[in-house]
Amino acid sequence: FNAGQPDVSNVFGGALWTLDFNLWCAASGIARVHMQQGLNFRYASWQPRDTDRAPRQTKPSYYGDVAAASALGNLKEGRVRVANLPMEGETSAAYATYVDGVLKRVVLINMQTYNYSTAADGVTRPGRVYSFGVPEGCGGEANAVTVERLIANGSNVLSGVTFNGISYNVELDEGRPVVQDNVTRDESLGIEEDGIVNVVVPDASAAIVQLGCTGASAGTKDAYKRWMWF
Numbered sequence: 678f679n680a681g682q683p684d685v686s687n688v689f690g691g692a693l694w695t696l697d698f699n700l701w702c703a704a705s706g707i708a709r710v711h712m713q714q715g716l717n718f719r720y721a722s723w724q725p726r727d728t729d730r731a732p733r734q735t736k737p738s739y740y741g742d743v744a745a746a747s748a749l750g751n752l753k754e755g756r757v758r759v760a761n762l763p764m765e766g767e768t769s770a771a772y773a774t775y776v777d778g779v780l781k782r783v784v785l786i787n788m789q790t791y792n793y794s795t796a797a798d799g800v801t802r803p804g805r806v807y808s809f810g811v812p813e814g815c816g817g818e819a820n821a822v823t824v825e826r827l828i829a830n831g832s833n834v835l836s837g838v839t840f841n842g843i844s845y846n847v848e849l850d851e852g853r854p855v856v857q858d859n860v861t862r863d864e865s866l867g868i869e870e871d872g873i874v875n876v877v878v879p880d881a882s883a884a885i886v887q888l889g890c891t892g893a894s895a896g897t898k899d900a901y902k903r904w905m906w907f
Contacts, residue, residue, distance in 0.1 A: 686720035695741025703759040791880035793831035804879040815890040
């Protein structure tokens with residue numbers, strides 16, 4: 678309504694909503710989603726040109742689009758399916774992506790509000806540890822997974838967003854991807870001996886865990902039943 682609510686529809690929290698909404702649709706059997714765009718729309722992914730109401734810019738929700746694309750992967754690679762992983766509470770969401778029945782990725786979304794502007798000085802940003810089991814055949818020779826993070830300084834920020842250490846800020850290179858040296862990219866995380874992966878996800882952020890599973894893990898869709906968070 679009215680092209681979105683100021684400081685609600687156009688902030689980083691909207692990027693987390695975009696990621697969650699698109700994956701929920703995929704898990705519900707919806708094959709395609711069209712996200713409404715428009716000039717001066719607060720919830721649009723970008724503002725293509727300057728107007729008297731808003732400058733040209735890449736908006737936070739665009740990063741949610743990019744994260745959703747990473748979660749789905751190459752749709753021509755095989756038969757891609759998304760499963761919603763039931764979670765406790767209303768501020769966490771999780772999804773698993775399968776390609777031809779093989780577990781490929783797990784998406785963790787921590788939607789607990791965190792506002793950088795009101796956080797106390799010197800206090801570490803809160804977060805949650807999400808733990809889940811993976812089948813044999815994941816992690817490759819290094820027995821490790823790769824974590825891509827969707828993050829910003831807080832739920833309520835309008836800029837400074839990155840996905841996997843990359844910014845698409847129009848002021849950097851006309852919206853082209855630019856690697857940020859101060860943000861972790863392709864974070865490597867080891868798999869425990871019992872096949873458990875523990876991922877810390879700061880409040881108001883998301884993580885896409887690329888598992889590197891092979892065909893040997895096909896038919897292990899029940900692995901998510903070991904899912905837990907604390």
